[in-house]
Amino acid sequence: xxxxxxxxxxxxxxxxxxxxxxxxxxxxxxxxxxxxxxxxxxxxxxxxxxxxxxxxxxxxxxxxxxxxxxxxxxxxxxxxxxxxxxxxxxxxxxxxxxxxxxxxxxxxxxxxxxxxxxxxxxxxxxxxxxxxxxxxxxxxxxxxxxxxxxxxxxxxxxxxxxxxxxxxxxxxxxxxxxxxxxxxxxxxxxxxxxxxxxxxxxxxxxxxxxxxxxxxxxxxxxxxxxxxxxxxxxxxxxxxxxxxxxxxxxxxxxxxxxxxxxxxxxxxxxxxxxxxxxxxxxxxxxxxxxxxxxxxxxxxxxxxxxxxxxxxxxxxxxxx
Numbered sequence: 525x526x527x528x529x530x531x532x533x534x535x536x537x538x539x540x541x542x543x544x545x546x547x548x549x550x551x552x553x554x555x556x557x558x559x560x561x562x563x564x565x566x567x568x569x570x571x572x573x574x575x576x577x578x579x580x581x582x583x584x585x586x587x588x589x590x591x592x593x594x595x596x597x598x599x600x601x602x603x604x605x606x607x608x609x610x611x612x613x614x615x616x617x618x619x620x621x622x623x624x625x626x627x628x629x630x631x632x633x634x635x636x637x638x639x640x641x642x643x644x645x646x647x648x649x650x651x652x653x654x655x656x657x658x659x660x661x662x663x664x665x666x667x668x669x670x671x672x673x674x675x676x677x678x679x680x681x682x683x684x685x686x687x688x689x690x691x692x693x694x695x696x697x698x699x700x701x702x703x704x705x706x707x708x709x710x711x712x713x714x715x716x717x718x719x720x721x722x723x724x725x726x727x728x729x730x731x732x733x734x735x736x737x738x739x740x741x742x743x744x745x746x747x748x749x750x751x752x753x754x755x756x757x758x759x760x761x762x763x764x765x766x767x768x769x770x771x772x773x774x775x776x777x778x779x780x781x782x783x784x785x786x787x788x789x790x791x792x793x794x795x796x797x798x799x800x801x802x803x804x805x806x807x808x809x810x811x812x813x814x815x816x817x818x819x820x821x822x823x824x825x826x827x828x829x830x831x832x833x834x835x836x837x838x839x840x841x842x843x844x
Contacts, residue, residue, distance in 0.1 A: 586702030594639030598701030666702030770844035
């Protein structure tokens, strides 16, 4: 079978029973670590407080706090099914916050979540553009199979033509959106997928969106407000014309994923449902809600929408 890239968000794993387990006593003798071991320990101690678990319904992924005011970087595929663009975020200390998806980049599988808090939080630094080299040691932290705070190491194996980073550090379902780090504990990539034959487990080939791409995405969207990221119903602005713009009848989040469908609306009549994503209209790719509103303001009688549902993509005609 041809190897397949698998996105890494997961359904929440079952709880692991811990009752009855007794930890061995701590040694009273100081332990000497090798230089490599101490480097790994330092990276984990520095970076892990900034790594979070993101819960969306029964699914879970990972993310990185990138600013002290509660801005979290993760994957688009981790949050794209969030109802009303809202997720639950659990920190390494056990604190839970509500977060709003304020921006997404489907092409590079990136998303920004702003936490609803005034707390000051530990933030990761993003590595410089010239600090990413094949052969360097890398580290991944995330929540594979719901096991938050899991730490793995490896090397940067390859930089793809599109800038994606390939690593042999073990990443698994649930690591999605978590950081790929350098030896300074800086973010060099956002873990997003593994190459796996027959949908098996990790075979040592994982992929991350480069920090170079992530940094541009952050800079372009970090000033967005919560209101810009929450769900909105595509209702074009009122016009002085006597002919009102049509309503599609769906509520979508910032990633144009349908959150709800109005009963009896054009969308309902053609069978659109929650979880479908609006990819395009009349052959033009849709990337922002504003594009959809602008199209509806042209008062079309009908339109052909490109829709994705799971792994399927289809064109459907809507008559207004």
